[in-house]
Amino acid sequence: MSYACLLILGFGGHARSVADVALSSGMPCLRFYDVSARVGEQFNDFPAIAILPKALPDGWAFLPAAGDNYAREQQLDWFAADRLATLVSARAYLGIGASVGAGSLVAHSAHLGPAVVVGRGAIINTGAIVDHESSIGDCSHVSVGATVAGRCRIGRRVMLGAGATVRDGRCIGDDIVIGSGAVVVSDLIQPGVYVGVPAKPLQRASAKDGVRL
Ligand SMILES: CC(C)(COP(=O)(O)OP(=O)(O)OC[C@H]1O[C@@H](n2cnc3c(N)ncnc32)[C@H](O)[C@@H]1OP(=O)(O)O)[C@@H](O)C(=O)NCCC(=O)NCCS
Numbered sequence: 677m678s679y680a681c682l683l684i685l686g687f688g689g690h691a692r693s694v695a696d697v698a699l700s701s702g703m704p705c706l707r708f709y710d711v712s713a714r715v716g717e718q719f720n721d722f723p724a725i726a727i728l729p730k731a732l733p734d735g736w737a738f739l740p741a742a743g744d745n746y747a748r749e750q751q752l753d754w755f756a757a758d759r760l761a762t763l764v765s766a767r768a769y770l771g772i773g774a775s776v777g778a779g780s781l782v783a784h785s786a787h788l789g790p791a792v793v794v795g796r797g798a799i800i801n802t803g804a805i806v807d808h809e810s811s812i813g814d815c816s817h818v819s820v821g822a823t824v825a826g827r828c829r830i831g832r833r834v835m836l837g838a839g840a841t842v843r844d845g846r847c848i849g850d851d852i853v854i855g856s857g858a859v860v861v862s863d864l865i866q867p868g869v870y871v872g873v874p875a876k877p878l879q880r881a882s883a884k885d886g887v888r889l
Pocket residue numbers: 801819820836837838839853854855856857858869870871872878879880881882
């Protein structure tokens with residue numbers, strides 16, 4: 677990775693985790709973009725800018741860093757595809773034949789087993805495990821400490837909450853949220869929010885608008 681500067685699209689908690697991985701990988705220069713950044717706002721001496729440049733200066737790359745999967749998906753196209761960075765912590769493990777798509781982050785202490793495929797714009801967060809031959813779809817997020825066992829298929833824009841577990845060989849469809857600590861033991865296809873052990877659709881005690889996910 678030899679960029680003159682990395683433009684991190686976001687200035688929230690996830691953007692700061694991205695910065696930490698970038699700096700520990702030896703990135704010399706960072707900029708954050710946040711439309712509501714105030715003059716002088718910075719993180720670790722690197723400024724946040726509120727106006728997006730029309731084009732990236734020579735040698736710069738960008739990384740989508742919105743925590744929200746849908747927002748991050750939009751950010752993938754903000755600049756030319758050949759400027760899209762991919763960030764893998766030097767303290768992560770990538771097994772033989774594992775691949776990580778453009779615009780994705782693999783954070784510290786994450787573990788990708790052999791032949792794992794991670795799509796574009798995905799987050800494999802701190803300490804997450806994705807085991808052998810599993811796939812993680814575009815713009816999905818495997819949160820801190822979550823575990824995806826071997827030969828699982830995780831769709832696009834899936835949010836696996838902190839510490840969630842997906843049993844080996846299970847499939848999760850697109851646009852599904854798995855709550856923190858849940859254990860997925862069967863295939864989940866219907867978009868929605870699932871929680872608990874085993875993971876079931878979230879039943880809200882007070883359905884303000886009558887909608888039950
Ligand atoms: C599941 C989740 C998406 C629901 O969020 P929400 O729609 O805002 O739901 P609420 O917090 O209003 O909780 C709704 C109900 O679900 C329950 N609930 C929420 N999260 C739960 C979880 N992880 N497991 C079990 N029950 C949960 C609440 O107790 C509440 O129950 P009640 O209606 O009986 O009072 C969210 O709680 C969650 O787990 N998000 C993952 C966050 C995360 O891991 N981030 C990591 C970033 S690295």
